[in-house]
Amino acid sequence: MNLLYWLDPWEPSPTVVICVLTAAILYARGVRHARVSLPRQIAFWFGLVALYIALHTRLDYYFEHEFFMHRLQHLVLHHLGPFFIAWSYPGAALRAGIPFSWRQRFIGPAVKTKPMQAVFNIVFQPIVAVVLFVGLIYFWLLSPIHFKAMLDWRLYRIMNWSMVVDGLLFWWLVLDPRPAPPARLAAGRRLMIVIAAIPPQIALGALIFFTPRELYPIYSICGRAFTWISPIRDQQIGGLLIWIPGSMMSVVGALIALRHWMRLSARERLIEERREMPARGQASAPTPAQAH
Structure with a gap:
């Protein structure tokens, strides 16, 4: 089996191809x-390729037939891929990739609607x-919901796309x-919300x-x-993937948010000091009468 075999999608999806290709072109x-x-460019392409591999390759067969592989897929869709895309901060590049007339006539007015x-x-x-x-992690792992999602291909794709969209929005x-x-x-509030997401993931895992x-x-x-892995062992590995890597991604996100907070706080202090310096200079300068 060569690389082309693994890149061949288990269940072809035009939606995945169109979305990934559009993002790549823009x-x-x-x-x-x-x-x-x-x-930043490397981070964006890494995140986009990771999403494509998790959604549209032969690996999807294993994601559908082993619980820990399914959790690995959602770790990529909800954490890893969106994390690197958001970390690359691609907003300016994506906007620049859209023709100006489209932004002026369609994108801008659509975004500004109530x-x-x-x-x-x-x-x-x-x-x-x-x-x-x-909540989305908990919801899709409720046993009755998970059972239906893994049987119905339409619900399965809704589940996967909901993880991608929510991951992108959160990160x-x-x-x-x-x-x-x-x-x-x-x-500071960005730091607090990513910290708040850690304990529930640890508890679920x-x-x-x-x-x-x-x-x-x-x-x-x-x-x-993988018939050589028992159901309980498979379940335990899946739990560990939620417990440790999932939580660690949030810890890394918290460290980056903390770094931004410290940088912005230092910048604000510097701006305030520059504003105060002219005022202090004017206050200390002698008047003409005092000079004489």
Whole structure:
């Protein structure tokens, strides 16, 4: 089996191809006009390729037939891929990749409509962002919901896309390097929401790991990809993937948010000091009468 075999999708999806190709073309066009450093470009392409591999390759067969592989897939879709894309801060490059006339006539007016602004205000609200980020993991791992999602291809794709979209929204909010405004949240609040997402992930991973009975029999019913791994062992590995790598990604996000907070705080202090210096100079300068 060569590389082309693994790149051949298990279940072809035009939606995945169109979305990934569109993002790639816009970004490639945009970096020619926007100033984007090489590390940021590498981070974007790494994240985009990771999403494509997790959604549209032969690996999807293993994601559908082994619980720990499924958790590995969602780790990429919800954490790793969106994290690197948001970390690259590709907004300027993607905007530059869209023809100016399209931005002026279609994109700009669409984004500024009241319904779109209402959606953004809801999903970027701190409590809602944390609840969605953690809640989607819990929701799709409820045993009855998970059973149906793994049997119905339409629900399966909704599940995967919901993880991608939510991951992009959450990490975009957390890793925004700008001050507020124009960023949605102040740097300190970004740090707090990513920290708040850590304990629920640890609790869920530990619960799955320590449960002595099979929680997801759908993999035994449909046939496991790795018959030499017992159902309980498979479940334990999946729990560990939620518990440790998933939580560690949030810890890394918290460290980056903390770094942005310290940088922005130092910048604000510097600006304040520059504003105070002329005032101090004027206060200490002698008047003409005092000079004589």
